[in-house]
Amino acid sequence: MVSIDDVRAIALALPGAEESVGGHTGAAAWRLKSGQFAWLRGPRTTDLRQLAEAGREWPTGDVLAVRVADLEEKDALLAAEPDALFTTPHFDGYPGLLVRLDAVDRGRLEEIITDAWLARAPARVAKAWLDSHGLE
Numbered sequence: 849m850v851s852i853d854d855v856r857a858i859a860l861a862l863p864g865a866e867e868s869v870g871g872h873t874g875a876a877a878w879r880l881k882s883g884q885f886a887w888l889r890g891p892r893t894t895d896l897r898q899l900a901e902a903g904r905e906w907p908t909g910d911v912l913a914v915r916v917a918d919l920e921e922k923d924a925l926l927a928a929e930p931d932a933l934f935t936t937p938h939f940d941g942y943p944g945l946l947v948r949l950d951a952v953d954r955g956r957l958e959e960i961i962t963d964a965w966l967a968r969a970p971a972r973v974a975k976a977w978l979d980s981h982g983l984e
Contacts, residue, residue, distance in 0.1 A: 849950045850957045852876070852888065855912055858958050859886055862965045863973055878961075885964040889913040889946060895936045907934075909950035914964035916943045932956070943967070 859865050859878035865885075868877050877887035891899075891906040899906055916922045922945050926933055932951035939945065947960055966974050978984060 849909075850952060850954050851949070852910060854954055854957060855886065855888075855949070855961065858954075858961045859965070862962065862969075863977060864969070865965065880965070880968050880970075882968050882970065883915075885915045885968040886961055887913050892938065895938060898937045904934075907948045907950070909948060912947040912949055912960075913939075913944055914947060914960055915967045916945060916964065917967045918943050 855878075856867065856876070860867060864880050865878050866880075868879060869875065873888075873890065875888040875890065877884050879885060889911050891911075896906055916925065919941070922935070922943055926935060926945060932948055933945050934948070935945050947957070949957070952960070966977075969977070
């Protein structure tokens with residue numbers, strides 16, 4: 849299980865990442881100039897209703913929303929990790945998904961947040977980061 853402090857430490861260690869608090873929820877979000885890559889996400893009334901209609905419930909712990917590269921990646925991740933990752937109809941057609949913080953360890957969270965950052969980072973920044981970490 850990980851905490852919001854873990855999310856913050858991982859996100860802010862990435863080049864150009866900044867934390868902001870605001871929007872209509874007042875929740876923390878981590879962003880680049882190109883947009884958010886991770887943000888805390890509580891349930892909306894519509895989420896609760898739609899999940900109930902599908903026979904599911906919103907998790908009791910903290911939930912992090914993250915950007916993914918595309919809808920194919922989103923579908924693959926949701927299929928591979930149904931206990932840790934989920935979505936709601938609000939995210940239909942959007943390359944983002946929800947992470948149950950009580951269902952992932954720090955290593956997996958770091959992968960998820962880094963991938964979200966890579967999906968938003970400018971190409972040259974992403975390439976430089978990947979090169980410096982021996983990744984492609």
